Ligand code: FES
């Protein structure tokens with residue numbers, strides 16, 4: 001069991017109400033006692049040590065905290081951890097296995113779809129969700145699907161290319177051809 | 178033996194895929210907020226809700242009562258340790274936690290340290306501050322009114338709100354040029370305040386160890402060594418007991434150069450609690466209190482002959498610095514390198530006067546993706562050029578052709594004294610014009626207008642000074658601007674390289690290795706690059722103002738050459754010939770006249786640890802400090818074609834062509850990434866992104882709902898072209914590139930929109946060119962000013 005900031009206070013103070021939740025994170029059931037007000041993003045980052053999910057704003061605007069919630073992209077900074085009880089959450093750490101990258105991850109590297117990397121996990125998860133619903137998107141469809149995620153570094157052009165690269169690969173075509 | 182293929186080993190010119198991506202795409206980057214230290218506490222800062230007020234009292238008792246609160250700090254706590262004020266990078270002072278007054282909305286007033294950030298936030302909300310409000314000042318006109326309240330009443334010898342007057346150039350010669358002119362063109366405008374807004378906000382983890390006396394600070398900084406020097410001064414700790422670590426940065430763009438109060442408070446909090454203290458700013462804290470860019474007004478004039486030749490130009494700038502003069506810029510230049518304006522044009526006489534003012538706004542004046550006010554300089558230049566061509570009745574491209582510095586004029590001394598050294602300006606312009614279809618544009622524009630459609634083309638041509646030093650001219654708070662690299666080749670021929678720069682997405686871990694590969698023939702994959710830890714990295718000035726490749730990149734080449742020189746001696750020893758008889762090809766020494774007899778650089782590395790000639794020190798490592806002889810001067814021609822919808826004022830980019838000449842490209846893929854990112858920020862500033870204020874001094878743009886950043890949906894595509902004129906003084910012929918597009922881009926967008934609507938008599942609409950502004954300009958045929966305060970009803 002993991003509590004928030006367990007390096008400081010292993011258990012919440014006695015008068016802090018907590019709720020036990022079980023969330024399937026990257027294919028593994030995690031049971032945690034959380035304060036009702038704890039944001040999902042903070043549970044993932046601090047409680048479960050999955051720091052690939054970032055936070056970049058206070059207004060649900062930037063998308064750096066994007067995770068897949070039952071397969072759909074959501075902004076985990078705007079969801080309470082208790083709302084995830086009984087649901088499936090996928091973070092960037094769940095995208096690849098030890099030996100194999102997801103094609104979206106490969107695409108981002110191949111097409112230089114990232115610079116500082118801060119937006120990247122959220123972008124890739126939003127892209128993965130798009131490709132699962134629409135394996136052959138147009139450039140406009142990619143741009144629309146990613147329009148909830150900001151990037152300050154790349155100018156998006158290479159991000160779009162990265163997603164199209166991944167789409168080709170997932171369709172069994174050679175993206176380098 | 179077949180010579181090495183440089184592209185195959187990831188040398189110069191290879192679009193090598195980035196090594197840092199391997200961790201970022203797995204979510205394994207290590208940003209400040211990802212770091213957890215044992216026993217770590219969390220700090221939250223309480224900010225002022227008002228722009229200008231006297232602090233009557235601060236009551237922290239309720240905050241102390243919340244379980245889990247370890248420390249509450251106010252200006253008084255800081256003052257007791259002489260830390261209520263700190264020096265800025267422009268020889269001013271800045272409040273760390275306010276003691277007397279608050280001088281801008283968002284100013285740091287108190288801080289709480291607690292077991293977790295939720296508790297710290299709870300406790301902040303329990304602090305009661307009593308303010309006596311004073312009239313706020315939100316622009317330089319208000320600041321200079323005779324009855325204006327004095328913002329900096331804390332300072333001696335500061336009777337008004339003026340910070341400085343500054344000038345450069347030849348006034349008499351410029352006056353003469355204007356007296357002789359056939360036509361004089363005037364331009365007035367405002368470059369609005371903008372915020373670099375990297376997605377990752379600022380933050381720090383201070384970890385003071387009383388047992389050893391050592392302070393370690395993990396910090397979002399682009400310039401760790403400058404911070405170490407500043408912390409030594411402010412906190413009065415010995416420099417060798419301070420370790421600044423800048424881990425992965427989620428973007429910087431100039432925002433992460435200054436020293437912010439939060440860093441200082443977290444350091445004191447760690448000293449007082451003897452625990453590590455983490456402070457992570459929220460987004461609104463970042464937007465309302467940390468280094469902004471721009472906020473400069475221009476009055477400009479160009480004197481011309483009828484045939485289009487520019488005889489002289491004058492600029493007067495009025496800059497708004499907020500409550501503390503905290504510009505991050507070289508000491509000598511009060512308004513940065515504003516005087517680099519017009520450097521690409523052959524102009525005999527020029528004069529610049531500048532004045533700077535305090536206002537009740539956040540301090541900063543950082544070089545936001547900019548080499549110290551160069552972004553303003555080039556925007557002013559290209560807006561003035563656009564108006565001048567129109568006033569003369571001359572074609573925009575032709576007017577530039579007449580006045581651009583010609584290829585055979587280099588080295589060229591500008592009227593303000595800069596020395597530009599290389600370029601093919603006309604060629605770049607012509608490539609851009611061809612690509613955008615300039616030839617047929619006028620007819621197309623006419624024809625479209627008949628159908629009620631408004632098309633426009635905007636050109637922006639510019640060269641900018643990137644890569645400060647040299648150290649005689651350029652320093653920051655007395656620290657000379659040079660940079661450094663340290664290379665250690667291990668016995669198996671693998672290597673580690675460290676530099677004084679600090680990557681924030683530019684890809685140094687990839688590209689520096691390519692320079693070493695180019696110089697030594699060691700495959701780039703065999704070289705690991707480290708930056709950002711002051712205990713291990715050589716002293717350097719950090720990464721901003723596009724100085725990494727021009728300065729640190731040069732140091733990487735130079736240290737590699739030192740290594741090669743030693744390896745050559747070892748090679749002579751191994752081959753049993755004299756050093757003079759040794760020849761070099763990529764990755765290998767051989768005996769002159771007998772190319773089959775040779776040793777590789779890896780052979781030499783092994784010998785450096787196992788078989789050195791008599792009298793030679795073992796090992797194969799060295800360092801280089803590089804003080805550049807001059808700045809580098811990349812050139813760019815950006816051309817934009819837009820369509821403006823007269824019914825709404827909305828404009829769309831139909832095509833954007835960028836022709837960049839940044840000299841030799843180390844990694845073309847990375848260079849193009851920098852250009853596209855920069856163009857997007859240019860588009861943002863031209864279109865939507867700005868920070869303004871209402872008349873109460875409330876910051877409009879304090880979060881991403883108000884501070885609009887373009888998404889993938891509205892950002893246009895860009896067509897990139899390349900021209901290569903190597904820099905004559907840089908060891909590998911490279912010039913800076915990180916900021917060209919942000920610097921030169923905005924004028925291309927704005928000139929295009931103005932071009933589409935100028936038939937109505939409009940000369941200027943201040944950025945951002947939001948639909949309401951463009952619509953109003955079209956409807957009234959008059960200019961639109963963007964000076965704050967704005968109406969918010
Ligand atoms: S942190 Fe910005 S949308 Fe979640």
Ligand code: FES
Pocket residue numbers: 113114115116117118119120150151152153154376427428682
């Ligand atoms: S790569 Fe830096 S924000 Fe997208």
